[in-house]
Amino acid sequence: MKSLRLKILLLGLSLVCFWGCNKTDDGSYTTPITLYEKVGGSWSLKSLKMVDEFAKANEIKPDEQNLESFFNYQDFKLLLNLDQTMNPTSYKVEGNVPPLFEPSGYWELSSPFQPTTANAVRIKLYSDASKSKLTQELRLTSIPGSTSDMQVQLVRSSEGTAYLSYIFNLTATN
Amino acid sequence: MKKLLYALFLLCFLAPITSRSQEEAGDVSKIWSYPVIYNYDEEVTWYFDMAGTTFTEDEDLYIWIWSPSEPDAGNWENSSDFAKLSYEGNFIWSFTLTPTTYFSVSAEDIAASAGFWLRLKNKDGSKQSGVAQVSYTPFNDFETANELIRSYPTKPSLDEGLSILFNANLAEGFDGVESVHFHSGLNDWEVLQEYQAWLPEISAKTQLKDLGGGIYKMDLIPSEYYGTEDGYVMTNLNFLMVAKDWAATIPDQVLNAAEYIPPPPPEFKFFPLQISQKDFLGMIRTNNERGVTTLKYTITAGSKIIEGEFTGGTSEIKGFVDLVTELHGMSGLSQIHVLVSDNNDRVITDTAIPLKK
Numbered sequence: 001m002k003s004l005r006l007k008i009l010l011l012g013l014s015l016v017c018f019w020g021c022n023k024t025d026d027g028s029y030t031t032p033i034t035l036y037e038k039v040g041g042s043w044s045l046k047s048l049k050m051v052d053e054f055a056k057a058n059e060i061k062p063d064e065q066n067l068e069s070f071f072n073y074q075d076f077k078l079l080l081n082l083d084q085t086m087n088p089t090s091y092k093v094e095g096n097v098p099p100l101f102e103p104s105g106y107w108e109l110s111s112p113f114q115p116t117t118a119n120a121v122r123i124k125l126y127s128d129a130s131k132s133k134l135t136q137e138l139r140l141t142s143i144p145g146s147t148s149d150m151q152v153q154l155v156r157s158s159e160g161t162a163y164l165s166y167i168f169n170l171t172a173t174n
Numbered sequence: 175m176k177k178l179l180y181a182l183f184l185l186c187f188l189a190p191i192t193s194r195s196q197e198e199a200g201d202v203s204k205i206w207s208y209p210v211i212y213n214y215d216e217e218v219t220w221y222f223d224m225a226g227t228t229f230t231e232d233e234d235l236y237i238w239i240w241s242p243s244e245p246d247a248g249n250w251e252n253s254s255d256f257a258k259l260s261y262e263g264n265f266i267w268s269f270t271l272t273p274t275t276y277f278s279v280s281a282e283d284i285a286a287s288a289g290f291w292l293r294l295k296n297k298d299g300s301k302q303s304g305v306a307q308v309s310y311t312p313f314n315d316f317e318t319a320n321e322l323i324r325s326y327p328t329k330p331s332l333d334e335g336l337s338i339l340f341n342a343n344l345a346e347g348f349d350g351v352e353s354v355h356f357h358s359g360l361n362d363w364e365v366l367q368e369y370q371a372w373l374p375e376i377s378a379k380t381q382l383k384d385l386g387g388g389i390y391k392m393d394l395i396p397s398e399y400y401g402t403e404d405g406y407v408m409t410n411l412n413f414l415m416v417a418k419d420w421a422a423t424i425p426d427q428v429l430n431a432a433e434y435i436p437p438p439p440p441e442f443k444f445f446p447l448q449i450s451q452k453d454f455l456g457m458i459r460t461n462n463e464r465g466v467t468t469l470k471y472t473i474t475a476g477s478k479i480i481e482g483e484f485t486g487g488t489s490e491i492k493g494f495v496d497l498v499t500e501l502h503g504m505s506g507l508s509q510i511h512v513l514v515s516d517n518n519d520r521v522i523t524d525t526a527i528p529l530k531k
Contacts, residue, residue: 050445050454163446164449
């Protein structure tokens with residue numbers, strides 16, 4: 001009887017040792033999803049609004065005007081290119097429209113993730129591939145989610161105060 | 175098979191008509207008549223306000239009317255002279271006709287028709303207004319309405335037509351009189367047009383039109399009839415009907431004038447209020463005067479001059495200038511000079527706008 005108890009105990013210990021040495025499989029590592037996957041691609045214009053921020057702040061009407069039917073803006077397209085690893089590369093404006101910002105160059109986001117604060121992510125536009133010469137910043141005021149629409153804002157400011165902005169409402173074309 | 179051939183024939187027949195290019199000039203903004211009310215066998219002048227259309231003041235306009243009949247049928251590409259309108263100034267054209275004669279139909283046929291439906295067009299038909307209708311006010315119920323006086327409109331305006339009906343059957347002493355006259359004045363008899371029976375021209379001017387059956391009609395435009403000066407404000411019109419040589423009169427009558435509502439003043443704005451040379455400059459003018467359809471601008475930016483124009487209508491003329499492209503790459507600009515005038519060469523604004531850096 002004593003011998004049987006010993007045998008059972010040894011069997012239990014050997015099983016514990018066997019399972020205890022086995023490595024637990026908790027899945028392989030994946031790169032977290034970034035905003036680049038949502039923001040990169042081809043975007044066409046749904047509407048373009050010019051907002052008089054000075055008039056708005058001083059409650060003067062009118063404080064906004066729609067521009068999409070002027071200056072060929074119905075043909076406006078913005079291409080935000082990504083490489084195979086979902087990193088931002090070059091950008092290009094298509095359509096024969098007035099150059100509110102440089103029509104081609106390189107881009108990146110101020111943060112690859114959605115911020116937890118109220119500050120909007122910015123699309124930074126550069127003239128050089130090394131992204132050292134910033135030409136413009138566009139505020140990303142609406143990020144694509146359940147709909148494939150995105151809103152960016154180009155703000156004109158003087159001495160730190162915005163006096164005019166252009167709001168581009170875009171929709172994905174790819 | 176036969177039906178198919180008919181359909182193809184019809185298609186070939188219609189093709190040249192439908193493929194003809196046509197400029198739409200816009201809708202007639204207002205139509206009125208003088209006299210205000212009239213019988214179909216009475217001469218009338220129709221007025222067409224074309225402000226807000228693309229017709230210009232020096233263009234010849236023609237009437238193309240297809241109801242109650244089509245007097246100029248077959249001549250769309252070369253309207254007849256009888257269909258030509260007269261230009262009255264201030265973008266108003268007129269057409270004078272006696273409906274029964276012009277349409278070669280009876281008054282009963284006109285009354286039973288769909289009414290007066292038309293377009294206004296240029297001579298060769300390459301430019302046309304929208305479809306318009308001249309409305310007609312029937313008044314034959316007056317005869318049995320047991321009313322001594324009825325006016326159209328009920329409240330007259332100084333510069334607009336007025337028709338006053340008089341039922342002499344309801345007035346004592348008017349039975350069988352040779353003529354009936356309008357003895358009247360504005361603003362409690364302040365400005366007079368008396369019936370002076372001994373003066374033939376005054377007697378004729380004040381004489382009512384005899385419509386038969388004891389019904390008479392007086393047509394007038396107060397400002398012209400009384401010769402009032404510019405700016406005169408009419409508050410009422412006092413009158414009485416007088417039988418020839420004052421043989422009989424009716425009691426004093428009064429019509430209170432319609433309230434005069436002046437149009438809102440024009441307003442010009444730049445948009446936005448602050449701008450850089452990399453932005454669009456908007457110009458907006460609302461409540462435009464009649465006939466003002468275009469804003470012409472000249473922008474001077476350093477050595478560069480930008481010129482252009484925007485078109486619109488009475489309610490609004492609006493447009494944007496692309497400074498983004500025009501001033502791209504220019505350095506040292508601190509302001510632009512903007513001169514805006516209307517299509518009558520009247521200066522709207524002549525100002526300098528500072529440019530934000």
